[in-house]
Amino acid sequence: MKETLVFMGGVVVLLAGGGLVLTTSPWQAQVEQPIAFNHAKHSPILACTSCHSGVEVGVAATIPQADKCMVCHQAPVSSSPEAAKVKVFAEQGRQIPWVRLFDLRDDLIFAHKPHIQKGLACQTCHGDIGSMARITQGFGTEGVNGLRGRELMARCFSCHQARGVSTDCVTCHK
Amino acid sequence: MTRWGMVIDLDKCAACQACVVACRAENNVAFAGEEEAAKGRAIFWMQLLPVAEGEYPRMKISFIPVPCMHCDNPPCVKVCPVNATYKNEEGLVGxxxxxxxxCRLCTVACPYTVRFFNWYDPQWPTEMASSLNPEVYVRPRGIVEKCSFCVQRIRRAKETAKAEGREIRDGEVQTACAQTCPGHAIYFGDLDDPNSTVSRLAHSGRAFRLMEDLGTEPKVYYLASGEWDVFKHPDEEAISRRRLSERRKQL
Amino acid sequence: MRVSRRRFLGLAGAAAGAAVGATFPQALLGDMPPAQAAEEFLPLVKGERQVSSTCALCDARCSIVARVVDGRVVKLEGNILAPHNLGRLCPKGQAGLQVLYDPDRLRWPMRRVGPRGSGKWERVSWPQALTQVSEQLGELRARGLAHTVVFQVGNGSHFVEGLIGRFMTAYGSPNLVHQHHLGAAATTLANYFSQGVRDFVSYDLAHDNYVLSFGASFMEAWRHTVETQRLLGEMRRGRPGLRAKIVQIDPRYSVSASKADEWIPIHPGSDGALALALAHVIIAEELYDQDFVRAHTFGFEDWRDKGGLAHLGFKTLVLRDYAPARVERLTGIPAATITKLAREFATNPPAVAISGRGGESQTNGLYNRLAIHCLNALVGSFDQPGGILTESMPPFTPWQPPVLDATARAGGEQPRLDGAGSLQLPFATDTSQALPEAILRGEPYSPQAMFFYYSNPLFSRPQAQLHREALEKIPLTVSFSPFMDETTAQSDLVLPDALYLERWDVETPPCSDGCAILGLRQPVVAPLYDVASTGEVMVRLAHEMGGTIGESFPWGSYLEALQESCAGVFLAKRGTLQFPTWEEFWRELKAQGIWWDAPPLPPAGGPKFATPSGKFEFYSQALEMGLREALARSGAAGSQGVERYLESLGVQARGDEAFLPHYEPGLRAGEEREYPLTLVTFKTMTGSGSRMANVPFMLEIYGPHVRKKWQSWVEINPETARRLGVRDGEQVWVESLVGRIKAVAKLYEGAMPEVVNMPYGFGHREGGRWSRGRGANPNELLPNIYSPLGGNSSWSGTRVKVYRA
Amino acid sequence: MRRLPQEEADSVLFRPLMRSSWRFYVAVLILGSMVAWAGFAWLYQLTQGLGATGLNRPVYWGIYITNFIFFIGISHAGTLISAILRVAHAGWRRPITRSAEAITVFALMVGPINIIFDLGRPDRLLNVFIFGRYQSPLLWDVLAITTYFTGSILYLYLPLIPDIAMARDRVRPGHWKHLLFTLLALGWRGTELQKKRLHRAIGIMSVIIIPIAVSVHTVVSWVLAMTVQPMWHSAIFGPYFVVGAIFSGIATLLIAMAVLRKMLHLEDYLKPDHFNKLGLLLLVMTLLWLYFTFSEYLTTFYGNAPDELSVFYSKWHGEFAWLFWTMVVVTFIIPFFILAIPRTRTITGVVIASILINIGMWIERYTIVVPTLTRPRLPYDIGVYLPTWVELSITLGEFAGLALLYVLFTRLFPIVSLWEIKEGEEEEREKAQRVLAEPKPEGKLAALRRIVSG
Known part of the structure; x- marks a missing residue:
């Protein structure tokens, strides 16, 4: 009987430990950006495409550089210390070393342009990112909305199928 | 529907292997190195094979460039347990x-032996890694790869055509091998379009395919090399001599 | 000609359309590395560009387009606007990326710190390096030793070579030594003696019905290989109902032979005899073009000169000495085959006889080539479709002559160190293979400094060992090589050249239909390392030296010099680029990467030749006059003198025969008893000198005909191998009088029983990680013998023996 | 024949369960370290990639696949043979069924692992289940082998229950083995109902397991036969493989029996007659094997297809000839004579034949897998294949692993089905009594005797 208990205990410890490791894996952690940009503050005023202008023309959404920020922040619209940081970047002409949050596995092909052109809302894939003060959990450094691998593919696939877009593997896989 | 196919004119092929290198450069195929190559582990999506026959001095080597045949009835696709290789609507075996x-069941099933396995991770010196084609995935070890008919170029041509609101033109898509072939011996295009170059060439009397008896229906056609009229009848020779001066005047 | 021009233009138009279309969708593809998350990042604008340039990996100089993504070249393609390569590239060109991104490139100027060859270097800055060179050169000049500076150049860049030559002239040294006369001297010299063109000629193969190739590896390593490969297709499939016959006459079954309709193995070096036997049949059966021979040739029939002296005609000589049956044993080709070939050749016009390494790269290459070229005259293949055409050049602005001071003039009048043009080498212009003996002897003087630009004599010359010894005697050696090679390793100073994808240049590629082509080379990427274009270095060095040398370089930079040359093309307002302003012209030239113009129409009334007689000369008056002039310069004269002179030059024929095409056996070193086999060295499509030695893509496909890769091999006939007790794949020694090397035996039915074949490109003692210590260098087996008449080295006539290692 | 008292006989069977000799520990140590070394080799292969093997192009498959086919073949030892014998009511089967069934289960544990060794991306193994494509012969394999494995375990387990119960009753309570046996005995008390149900279950299983077993090796052969490769694409590959499997299975069983007999002193259970009978079966199989091999090669030879002949000749007189002819000698010629001559069909003789047959059958698998791949249809370089230390270590480890599992099994469970033997004896006794009780009709001899004497 004792042996059984030891064995069961072991199993429990193992499962708990594994779960702990999984739930606290690095891709769930907060991301430290050079400037703590607050999406929630900006989204009521600006459209996503105002800053991420790449979505309409190309592959990458593009993350704005300081000069774009300065279009508004030239005037003292904010007293936030983060806004001050932007100014510093702009004045020194340095690039803001944004940490990229959304990245696809490198065997995948994805371009924003055709998806935006088809009228897909940013939220469909990126969730309610606009209302977040800081992007934290659920957003992987790889994948979209924390979806990766098969889940992500299933999502792409169902949408493509529903809209009659090609579901040929080589459409999305390099 | 488009059905991509290739025609290789062996009469024009100069056996230079530009196709081989162009393919490797375009598709991020790493070189294997001396030891690995000696073990037969070098990857060539496009390969020039010498077929030697005869003995000195009556010897003959014929060279055939061999890419993936993109069979219409591919033996590799039949056996893949996980759908990792498949035939798409346009006939590409992806x-x-x-x-x-x-598992390499596809590699052993392929009668053309044109599927390759990555025995190791590709070894690029850092310097060379920077010249990799960003449009093509760099395959890690442990998986099978093969000629894709430069699917990235097809994709790109489609995007162009779509953006310009037209169909893809014949000859617009060129695989890396076809584009570089100094002998202009490789053609690529739509076999289903009766007016395309490849479909016309594929219907030529010189056209043949490798191992047609296996029923794999390859979409790579070869045009046999011709022969100069060696066996001239003596009378003909006399006639040709008499005509010689006339022909000279015409020139 | 017109048809082909229209075709080119049509293609060019289509290509321009395609190029515009092709750039657009690039915006949709590719991905962005996080580091470059710049605002408005558009691959279309910033990430991906197509840059036109010119390849430099062989002499064909194909026009290329580089696909550049994020400042990295990711693919090279042929430029479809180019008339010579028509958008195509050979495997070497395709592997150019591995040349550019070679991890073993030299990255900055280096000065030797240990003893020579110890591999100990220190990095120096460019100003430091230039100062050192200019100071040392200045000192030599001040000591009156300007003429003892030798600059050895290879096939790097004709334009930079021009600048180097200019520098040498202004500096005061006659010793700009080019290496092209190692093997090709016979070709250009024979063209000069017979046709009056001291250059290569173009063959309009596209329209030929019959091609006789005397050892020309026209599918692998001939003049413009990429174009020739296209012409193969033209000959085969370009004309409905017509299919040219190609006959390859070569000791070895090469890839070219595999593409020919017939392979005729011939004893190495006896090509001239075969050509004359063919001429015998053609003349005896009166199959030759009598109109052409009568109107446009000189010395066919017996003739009398102005003094009334009777001379031997080509016809008489050939009919007397070269009956197929007499040549049979010499060439190893049955008389019946010779007769058949002759009849086919003469009765299938347009026909052309071409020659290459096999026929010419012998010490008797000059006469071989003369004999082969005569076949073209017999069938009248000049200045007509399918015939021999003269190459033309773009109308560059000629430079002002360099400014010379007294030192420069005095130095320039000194004899050349390599003896080219002297009594011993009357017709040679450059004989770099003569340098080591001259240096070791110290005659006529000891060189004090030696520069190497695209030249690696310690690897690429016959008996390379000699050059190593000679180099030790020179106080200062400087290499401009972008790679560590044998010569560079022995240098005192290394000034690494920028690679062809990193620098400016203009090239004048050859073209089969005689087009004038200007290929612009522009930097596709900024230099990856602290390297500089040698052209730029020469301009800076001249400025640094100052004085008349500096004055001779009136340009602010290398690019200015280049633009000045191109201005002539702009001003000529012809060819593909005609613009009202220079800016537009230059922008378009950069965009297209190429300018070309159709060749002038053939002269009315048949071809004109720049020979003394104005005709194609069977009997070469230029050769005779040249010899007499050389004699006269040296003070001796008279016909007796000519006879003796011929003897001293090693010509066996006497009298008129010496000036007519005839067969002379080539020089061989070693006894046949001890060295029973003949070594034929060959080049493959995949190798191109030291600059391609360290390219893994090439090494992995090196010899497709024998499935060899990554190692050198020696092709042996299976019968011979059985006799020698050598099995396939075994290591064997190949030994000649001057050395022995180890290689893997490859039993090959395409090798003649008495001949073994070895490829070039392996056996580097220095170099990158893939080239160094790989395989064996057959040059180490070749004795340094060359023809005194033209300076032609022997590449396929070395006696060797082979035995198991 | 001397009969041991029942108790004594049983103790022989249960002794290994209770006490382990030093020989056991030595065996476990040696086998265990071989397995561990193989584990290290696999780890090395995982870190290096499959480049650590001698595989190449065109020889994409080597001894992993050979081992796979071989071990799956061996697995037919058991279940199939015991099932056939059970269905056929062959009474002499009783002492050997257990050891045969155990071989099946363990060979089925070892065999399919080879596929994992052979995979370029074992980390993606689950893709087979997630994205499985039922048109692929490999999927049929997965299906057939898992079914067979499950069935075999069940088939091993069912007849084990009464014996486990017996063992349970012999182990003192509180010992971990007691717990284990209690759990596994599923409350077996040997009631009539239980016995009836067990008999029924075993009967059903033995009928079901036969087609499954046949299907497994057929499907294994189809992995090769479904391609168009020369000398693989053969219609008789299914039965050919099944015959080969039963053949090598019986041979393995014989070896195992001999070892058990010696090591566990089971001379009273595994009698020479068993070896004799199985030896005869082996003789039949070697003839059958020859018949199939002959048909296969003769068809190829007469077919005269160049691709096929190229492979054929590589085995006939090419670089694989030494293997091929070794195979013919050790799988047919020598065993045939040993087994056909009654005087040599002794235990030793049969075991020698079995060992040779197993070597030969491994070679047979090798010469089926490899030569075909060395002869691609297009003129590539002819393939050469030499396994590296990694592959050899793993192969040895597999054999060691099989032996280890077997040794461990004998320490936990009685390797002879005790209750079946008892039942058999009871049946015999009943039959005898029944015969004795019946009034005997007078025989001719008795009548004669009566007449003579009278």
Whole structure:
């Protein structure tokens, strides 16, 4: 009987430990950006495409550089210390070393342009990112909305199928 | 529907292997190195094979460039356990690298032996890694790869055509091998379009395919090399001599 | 000609359309590395560009387009606007990326710190390096030793070579030594003696019905290989109902032979005899073009000169000495085959006889080539479709002559160190292979400094060992090589050249239909390392030296010099680029990467030749006059003198025969008893000198005909191998009088029983990680013998023996 | 024949369960370290990639696949043979069924692992289940082998229950083995109902397991036969493989029996007659094997297809000839004579034949897998294949692993089905009594005797 208990205990410890490791894996952690940009503050005023202008023309959404920020922040619209940081970047002409949050596995092909052109809302894939003060959990450094691998593919696939877009593997896989 | 196919004119092929290198450069195929190559582990999506026959001095080597045949009835697709290789609507036999489990049943099933396995991770010196084609995935070890008919170029041509609101033109898509072939011996295009170059050449009397008896229906056609009229009748020779001066005047 | 021009233009138009279309969708593809998350990042604008340039990996100089993504070259393609390569590239060109991104490139100027060859270097800055060179050169000049500076150049860049030559002239040294006369001297010299063109000629193969190739590896390593490969297709499939016959006459079954309709193995070096036997049949059966021979040739029939002296005609000589049956044993080709070939050749016009390494790269290459070229005259293949055409050049602005001071003039009048043009080498212009003996002897003087630009004599010359010894005697050696090679390793100073994808240049590629082509080379990427274009270095060095040398370089930079040359093309307002302003012209030239113009129409009334007689000369008056002039310069004269002179030059024929095409056996070193086999060295499509030695893509496909890769091999006939007790794949020694090397035996049915073949490109003692210590260098087996008449080295006539290692 | 008292006989069977000799520990140590070394080799292969093997192009498959086919073949030892014998009511089967069934289960544990060794991306193994494509012969394999494995375990387990119960009753309570046996005995008390149900279950299983077993090796052969490769694409590959499997299975069983007999002193259970009978079966199989091999090669030879002949000749007189002819000698010629001559069909003789047959059958698998791949249809370089230390270590480890599992099994469970033997004896006794009780009709001899004497 004792042996059984030891064995069961072991199993429990193992499962708990594994779960702990999984739930606290690095891709769930907060991301430290050079400037703590607050999406929630900006989204009521600006459209996503105002800053991420790449979505309409190309592959990458593009993350704005300081000069774009300065279009508004030239005037003292904010007293936030983060806004001050932007100014510093702009004045020194340095690039803001944004940490990229959304990245696809490198065997995948994805371009924003055709998806935006088809009228897909940013939220469909990126969730309610606009209302977040800081992007934290659920957003992987790889994948979209924390979806990766098969889940992500299933999502792409169902949408493509529903809209009659090609579901040929080589459409999305390099 | 488009059905991509290739025609290789062996009469024009100069056996230079530009196709081989162009393919490797375009598709991020790493070189294997001396030891690995000696073991037969070098990867060539396009390969020049010498077929030697005869003995000195009556010897003959014929060279055939061999890419993946993109069979209409591909033996590799039949046996893949995980759908990592498949035939798409346009007849391309695609390989989905992230799906492949590396069982190599497709490689042994392929009668043309044109499927390759990554025995190791590709070894690029850092300097050379910077010249990799960003449009093509760099395959890690343990999976099977093969000629894709430069699917990235097809994709690109489609986007162009779509953006310009037209169909893809014949000859617009060129695989890396076809584009570089100094002998202009490789043609690529739509076999289903009766007016395309490839479909016309594929219907030529010189056209043949490798191992047609296996019923794999390859979409790579070869045009046999011709022969100069060696066996001239003596009378003909006399006639040709008499005509010689006339022909000279015409020139 | 017109048809082909229209075709080119049509293609060019289509290509321009395609190029515009092709750039657009690039915006949709590719991905962005996080580091470059710049605002408005558009691959279309910033990430991906197509840059036109010119390849430099062989002499064909194909026009290329580089696909550049994020400042990295990711693919090279042929430029479809180019008339010579028509958008195509050979495997070497395709592997150019591995040349550019070679991890073993030299990255900055280096000065030797240990003893020579110890591999100990220190990095120096460019100003430091230039100062050192200019100071040392200045000192030599001040000591009156300007003429003892030798600059050895290879096939790097004609334009930079021009600048180097200019520098040498202004500096005061006659010793700009080019290496092209190692093997090709016979070709250009024979063209000069017979046709009056001291250059290569173009063959309009596209329209030929019959091609006789005397050892020309026209599918692998001939003049413009990429174009020739296209012409193969033209000959085969370009004309409905017509299919040219190609006959390859070569000791070895090469890839070219595999593409020919017939392979005729011939004893190495006896090509001239075969050509004359063919002429015998053609003349005896009166199959030759009598109109052409009568109107446009000189010395066919017996003739009398102005003094009334009777001379031997070509016809008489050939009919007397070269009956197929007499040549049979010499060439190893049955008389019946010779007769058949002759009849086919003469009765299938347009026909052309071409020659290459096999026929010419012998010490008797000059006469071989003369004999082969005569076949073209017999069938009248000049200045007509399918015939021999003269190459033309773009109308560059000629430079002002360099400014010379007294030192420069005095130095320039000194004899050349390599003896080219002297009594011993009357017709040679450059004989770099003569340098080591001259240096070791110290005659006529000891060189004090030696520069190497695209030249690696310690690897690429016959008996390379000699050059190593000679180099030790020179106080200062400087290499401009972008790679560590044998010569560079022995240098005192290394000034690494920028690679062809990193620098400016203009090239004048050859073209089969005689087009004038200007290929612009522009930097596709900024230099990856602290390297500089040698052209730029020469301009800076001249400025640094100052004085008349500096004055001779009136340009602010290398690019200015280049633009000045191109201005002539702009001003000529012809060819593909005609613009009202220079800016537009230059922009378009950069965009297209190429300018070309159709060749002038053939002269009315048949071809004109720049020979003394104005005709194609069977009997070469230029050769005779040249010899007499050389004699006269040296003070001796008279016909007796000519006879003796011929003897001293090693010509066996006497009298008129010496000036007519005839067969002379080539020089061989070693006894046949001890060295029973003949070594034929060959080049493959995949190798191109030291600059391609360290390219893994090439090494992995090196010899497709024998499935060899990554190692050198020696092709042996299976019968011979059985006699020698050598099995396939075994290591064997190949030994000649001057050395022995180890290689893997490859039993090959395409090798003649008495001949073994070895490829070039392996056996580097220095170099990158893939080239160094790989395989064996057959040059180490070749004795440094060359023809005194033209300076032609022997590449396929070395006696060797082979035995198991 | 001397009969041991029942108790004594049983103790022989249960002794290994209770006490382990030093020989056991030595065996476990040696086998265990071989397995561990193989584990290290696999780890090395995982870190290096499959480049650590001698595989190449065109020889994409080597001894992993050979081992796979071989071990799956061996697995037919058991279940199939015991099932056939059970269905056929062959009474002499009783002492050997257990050891045969155990071989099946363990060979089925070892065999399919080879596929994992052979995979380029074992980390993606689950893709087979997630994205499985039922048109692929490999999927049929997965299906057939898992079914067979499950069935075999069940088939091993069912007849084990009464014996486990017996063992349970012999182990003192509180010992971990007691717990284990209690759990596994599923409350067996040997009631009539239980016995009836067990008999029924075993009967059903033995009928079901036969087609499954046949299907497994057929499907294994189809992995090769479904391609168009020369000398693989053969219609008789299914039965050919099944015959080969039963053949090598019986041979393995014989070896195992001999070892058990010696090591566990089971001379009273595994009698020479068993070896004799199985030896005869082996003789039949070697003839059958020859018949199939002959048909296969003769068809190829007469077919005269160049691709096929190229492979054929590589085995006939090419670089694989030494293997091929070794195979013919050790799988047919020598065993045939040993087994056909009654005087040599002794235990030793049969075991020698079995060992040779197993070597030969491994070679047979090798010469089926490899030569075909060395002869691609297009003129590539002819393939050469030499396994590296990694592959050899793993192969040895597999054999060691099989032996280890077997040794461990004998320490936990009685390797002879005790209750079946008892039942058999009871049946015999009943039959005898029944015969004795019946009034005997007078025989001719008795009548004669009566007449003579009278």
């Amino acid at each position: 390989q989905i690298y992230t799906r492949c489990i590396g």
